[in-house]
Amino acid sequence: MRIESAAAYEEFRRRAREAAAAHRQEILVCCGTGCLANGSMRVAEAFAKELQARGLTAEVGTFTKRTGCHGFCQRGPLVVIQPAGILYTQVKPRDVAEICEKTVANGAVVPRLLYKNPADAKRVEHYAEVPFYANQTRVAMRNIGKIDPTDIADAIGHDAYAGLVKAMLEMTPEQVIGEIERSGLRGRGGAGFVTARKWRACRSAGGERKFVVCNGDEGDPGAFKDRSIMEGDPHSVIEGIVIGAWAVGAHEGFVYVRDEYPLAVVNLTVAIEQARRHGFLGKDILGTGFDFEITISRGGGAFVCGESSALMRSLEGKVGEPRQKYVHATDKGLFDLPTVLNNVETWADAGAILLHGADWFAGMGTEKSKGTKAFSLVGKVKNTGLIELPMGMTLRDIVYGIGGGIIDDRPFKAVQTGGPSGGCVPESLLDLPVDYERLTEAGSMMGSGGMIVMDDRTCMVDVARYFLRFLTEESCGKCVPCREGLKQMLAIYDDLVAGRGKPGDIERIETLAAAMQLGSLCELGKSAPNPVLSTLRYFRSEYEAHIFARTCPAGMCRDLTSYEIVPELCNGCHLCFKACPADAITGETKKVHTLHQEACISCGACYDVCPTEGAVRFFPKSRAAAEREAV
Amino acid sequence: MSGGANDAGGKGTMVTLTIDGRVAKVPEGATVLDAARAIGVRIPTLCQHEALEPWGGCRLCLVDVTKKDWRGWEKMVVSCMFPAEDGLAVSTATERVVATRKAVLDLLLARCPDTPLVQKLAREYGVERTSYRENPEPTDCILCGLCTRVCDAIGVSAIATVDRGAGKEVAPPFHEAPPDCIGCLACAEVCPTECIPYQTSDSARTIWGRRFEMVRCPHCGRAHITREQATFYAGRGGVPESYFTTCDACKRTQMARTFTTLSAVR
Numbered sequence: 001m002r003i004e005s006a007a008a009y010e011e012f013r014r015r016a017r018e019a020a021a022a023h024r025q026e027i028l029v030c031c032g033t034g035c036l037a038n039g040s041m042r043v044a045e046a047f048a049k050e051l052q053a054r055g056l057t058a059e060v061g062t063f064t065k066r067t068g069c070h071g072f073c074q075r076g077p078l079v080v081i082q083p084a085g086i087l088y089t090q091v092k093p094r095d096v097a098e099i100c101e102k103t104v105a106n107g108a109v110v111p112r113l114l115y116k117n118p119a120d121a122k123r124v125e126h127y128a129e130v131p132f133y134a135n136q137t138r139v140a141m142r143n144i145g146k147i148d149p150t151d152i153a154d155a156i157g158h159d160a161y162a163g164l165v166k167a168m169l170e171m172t173p174e175q176v177i178g179e180i181e182r183s184g185l186r187g188r189g190g191a192g193f194v195t196a197r198k199w200r201a202c203r204s205a206g207g208e209r210k211f212v213v214c215n216g217d218e219g220d221p222g223a224f225k226d227r228s229i230m231e232g233d234p235h236s237v238i239e240g241i242v243i244g245a246w247a248v249g250a251h252e253g254f255v256y257v258r259d260e261y262p263l264a265v266v267n268l269t270v271a272i273e274q275a276r277r278h279g280f281l282g283k284d285i286l287g288t289g290f291d292f293e294i295t296i297s298r299g300g301g302a303f304v305c306g307e308s309s310a311l312m313r314s315l316e317g318k319v320g321e322p323r324q325k326y327v328h329a330t331d332k333g334l335f336d337l338p339t340v341l342n343n344v345e346t347w348a349d350a351g352a353i354l355l356h357g358a359d360w361f362a363g364m365g366t367e368k369s370k371g372t373k374a375f376s377l378v379g380k381v382k383n384t385g386l387i388e389l390p391m392g393m394t395l396r397d398i399v400y401g402i403g404g405g406i407i408d409d410r411p412f413k414a415v416q417t418g419g420p421s422g423g424c425v426p427e428s429l430l431d432l433p434v435d436y437e438r439l440t441e442a443g444s445m446m447g448s449g450g451m452i453v454m455d456d457r458t459c460m461v462d463v464a465r466y467f468l469r470f471l472t473e474e475s476c477g478k479c480v481p482c483r484e485g486l487k488q489m490l491a492i493y494d495d496l497v498a499g500r501g502k503p504g505d506i507e508r509i510e511t512l513a514a515a516m517q518l519g520s521l522c523e524l525g526k527s528a529p530n531p532v533l534s535t536l537r538y539f540r541s542e543y544e545a546h547i548f549a550r551t552c553p554a555g556m557c558r559d560l561t562s563y564e565i566v567p568e569l570c571n572g573c574h575l576c577f578k579a580c581p582a583d584a585i586t587g588e589t590k591k592v593h594t595l596h597q598e599a600c601i602s603c604g605a606c607y608d609v610c611p612t613e614g615a616v617r618f619f620p621k622s623r624a625a626a627e628r629e630a631v
Numbered sequence: 632m633s634g635g636a637n638d639a640g641g642k643g644t645m646v647t648l649t650i651d652g653r654v655a656k657v658p659e660g661a662t663v664l665d666a667a668r669a670i671g672v673r674i675p676t677l678c679q680h681e682a683l684e685p686w687g688g689c690r691l692c693l694v695d696v697t698k699k700d701w702r703g704w705e706k707m708v709v710s711c712m713f714p715a716e717d718g719l720a721v722s723t724a725t726e727r728v729v730a731t732r733k734a735v736l737d738l739l740l741a742r743c744p745d746t747p748l749v750q751k752l753a754r755e756y757g758v759e760r761t762s763y764r765e766n767p768e769p770t771d772c773i774l775c776g777l778c779t780r781v782c783d784a785i786g787v788s789a790i791a792t793v794d795r796g797a798g799k800e801v802a803p804p805f806h807e808a809p810p811d812c813i814g815c816l817a818c819a820e821v822c823p824t825e826c827i828p829y830q831t832s833d834s835a836r837t838i839w840g841r842r843f844e845m846v847r848c849p850h851c852g853r854a855h856i857t858r859e860q861a862t863f864y865a866g867r868g869g870v871p872e873s874y875f876t877t878c879d880a881c882k883r884t885q886m887a888r889t890f891t892t893l894s895a896v897r
């Protein structure tokens with residue numbers, strides 16, 4: 001049914017909520033990409049069968065629901081039992097009968113499936129008490145995990161399109177842009193550009209035909225926030241886009257979805273169809289006479305296609321290469337017509353801002369970075385996943401609070417933020433409040449919200465090399481500083497980690513970095529030196545060690561590192577023997593083990609598994625060579 | 632966007648800017664590079680050609696620009712694309728501009744260590760030998776994209792850049808003799824480093840591994856065009872093929888004859 005007035009929307013939402021309230025119990029099975037990969041579909045099917053067999057059907061008020069990603073894929077498949085709010089982790093189909101028996105039928109918990117807090121090894125019963133969730137504030141991800149993304153009534157019951165209804169039926173386009181402006185919303189996909197400024201510029205650009213575009217290309221390795229939003233709550237994205245389109249006066253919109261995101265495409269397609277049927281999209285939206293259509297476009301498959309000008313080329317059906325432009329896309333964007341391009345998360349925020357008001361959003365965050373931000377927290381932390389926090393939370397609270405600290409309680413070394421062209425923030429800045437300005441001042445950036453936590457077993461030279469390698473492969477190759485500069489920079493780093501570093505390398509890296517920053521055509525090349533410059537800034541001594549002493553202080557560069565077993569400390573646990581991929585360790589259980597240098601490939605596996613402090617240690621390969629010489 | 636000051640003219644509006652302190656007046660729509668050339672300020676370029684849309688790939692034509700209300704802030708832009716505007720102040724040789732151009736040439740020299748044009752430009756910026764790792768497989772191609780762009784402009788698009796990043800190169804599809812190529816040699820002629828090999832004679836022409844038959848001028852018998860060229864041009868222009876197969880010299884002779892006949896009649 002089409003909704004054409006605020007009253008009709010209210011009525012629809014009231015009925016959706018009433019229907020939901022009639023559910024005595026809801027079993028939410030996470031069917032995001034991460035949990036699906038871990039077999040959650042079979043869990044969902046097992047629930048359907050088991051509940052049927054027990055007569056616990058919809059008729060008696062027991063509902064199952066397949067939701068989007070809860071962000072905690074590491075512990076998936078996740079199952080949440082509502083209204084009790086019980087969270088079960090790593091649920092297998094064989095656990096389903098027990099859950100139905102104990103929890104669904106009798107209201108008791110299954111302790112072994114509860115989340116175990118690594119801090120105190122205690123089981124946590126409720127979703128809201130798990131530290132990973134307790135410290136989050138969700139705006140863009142407000143409904144993910146709560147709703148069935150393919151059911152618009154469920155979404156509306158959770159306020160989907162309420163912001164749109166308010167914007168279009170109670171406000172003028174100028175007021176909408178003013179509201180977005182007062183909220184302080186800035187771009188969540190790249191440089192943090194002020195969203196309202198883009199919208200206003202596009203609105204005041206001349207011409208009849210304008211576009212709004214949603215950037216769902218998400219090319220950063222390991223990032224998945226935009227995927228989760230598109231899959232888990234596509235309505236929040238559509239709602240934001242329609243609000244934006246209406247505010248700027250565009251009648252055509254595109255969602256550019258990364259090619260590897262098939263589920264996002266499916267869920268968006270379903271949602272678009274439902275939104276159209278309900279009058280939120282298509283002709284005469286909400287009975288206002290405003291027409292707007294959204295087309296989904298599959299990405300070009302390269303990281304650089306996420307860059308604004310390359311994305312627009314790709315949408316035009318051309319090769320997705322960046323274009324030098326000295327006019328804003330809001331004047332000449334897609335097909336050289338005025339265009340607003342925003343990230344998925346930015347669009348998802350817009351609807352919530354319209355609904356709850358600019359003051360509510362601006363009440364969160366820091367002076368110049370308002371609201372919340374989604375991050376993908378990965379690396380050497382105990383809890384990894386997708387999180388959303390108010391801007392300004394400190395890195396320490398993120399790493400040690402939400403992340404639960406470093407795996408094996410090793411020392412923290414750095415956190416890399418901002419994706420491949422972000423930077424590394426060292427331990428001395430752990431109390432840095434995370435916002436656009438602070439991260440930039442620290443030599444990193446917000447980017448789209450990647451956070452990779454690193455422990456002491458991380459070589460910062462090698463980290464920079466890792467990102468350089470990625471960027472070298474992903475540079476489009478159009479301009480000289482980026483194409484040739486990255487290639488040469490990578491060659492220097494290949495030398496550094498192999499012990500072939502030369503005096504002058506650091507200076508050459510710095511010269512290249514400056515030329516790339518100043519001379520490259522697009523932001524890929526301009527920001528590519530960030531990982532290099534930030535590691536040089538905070539970990540310069542590690543570079544010097546590689547060059548002058550030919551050692552890797554972290555003991556990670558294989559060509560520079562040797563391992564040995566300290567006989568006095570080895571307790572013969574035999575774990576290193578099992579871990580060694582090169583058969584370089586001999587010894588029997590409960591006897592002292594021996595590491596044979598000739599066979600050792602310096603992989604460090606023995607060091608990492610050895611449970612006895614100090615029994616396996618690493619030292620510079622140069623020393624091993626010198627000793628061999630002496631013998 | 633304009634290829635040169637000339638095609639932008641005619642509208643009448645002129646803009647005035649300064650380049651290294653000297654005043655330049657150019658038609659609106661001209662680029663900073665056009666303006667510099669108009670007053671004889673030399674800016675090095677490698678990927679720009681007056682007949683083609685600017686592209687901004689070589690980054691050699693970088694300059695610093697500023698405006699009054701930028702309060703001293705300078706922005707580095709490529710002059711081949713940045714529009715000339717009233718009140719713009721351009722500096723073509725600031726320290727960072729020179730340093731960046733030098734780094735670009737140093738990098739190009741590493742890629743193309745044996746290419747005379749690159750060597751010459753690099754030397755102008757004080758680079759005799761590259762500071763970086765020399766290309767183990769030296770090439771003369773600087774990836775300026777002129778060849779592919781000229782082929783696109785003709786409407787053929789027989790060649791393209793393939794791959795991205797460090798592995799990028801210019802090639803016909805699948806590295807095979809390009810089926811769409813008409814053998815016009817425009818790509819070879821526009822190439823600043825003359826690195827597209829071809830052979831041409833009265834009977835045949837070879838480029839990109841493809842062989843073309845030459846068509847002889849019906850009047851003098853000289854061979855100056857391939858059959859594919861004649862067909863392609865005729866197909867596009869709606870002009871008979873014989874117009875294109877007739878060589879320029881014979882066209883002139885014909886024209887002169889026509890004039891003579893006309894005046895005789897008169």
Ligand SMILES: Cc1cc2nc3c(=O)[nH]c(=O)nc-3n(C[C@H](O)[C@H](O)[C@H](O)COP(=O)(O)O)c2cc1C
Pocket residue numbers: 186187188189190191192193215216217218219220303304305306307308309341342343344346347448522523524
């Ligand atoms: C190499 C490169 C890749 C990018 N990839 C993405 C991406 O995947 N998603 C995205 O939203 N923005 C990406 N951006 C940033 C976009 O160019 C653009 O700034 C952004 O989509 C604008 O939206 P926002 O203002 O809402 O952040 C990328 C930028 C660069 C230079």
Ligand code: SF4
Pocket residue numbers: 304322474475476477478479480482483520521522523524525526
């Ligand atoms: S900076 Fe890199 S990615 Fe961007 S246009 Fe230049 S070569 Fe391509």
Ligand code: SF4
Pocket residue numbers: 563576579580581582583584585595596599600601602603604605606607
């Ligand atoms: S470092 Fe790797 S290869 Fe060497 S002994 Fe240990 S496990 Fe074996």
Ligand code: SF4
Pocket residue numbers: 778781782787788789790811812813814815816817818819838839
């Ligand atoms: S010779 Fe072939 S490839 Fe070269 S410009 Fe002419 S048509 Fe294109």
Ligand code: SF4
Pocket residue numbers: 771772773774775776777778779801818821822823824825826827
């Ligand atoms: S072949 Fe010549 S024209 Fe083509 S990209 Fe290479 S250098 Fe430029």
Ligand code: FES
Pocket residue numbers: 030031032033034035036068069070071072073074076077078
């Ligand atoms: S997919 Fe289930 S928590 Fe991410």
Ligand code: FES
Pocket residue numbers: 675676677678679686687688689690691692693709710711712
């Ligand atoms: S001439 Fe301007 S970038 Fe090449």
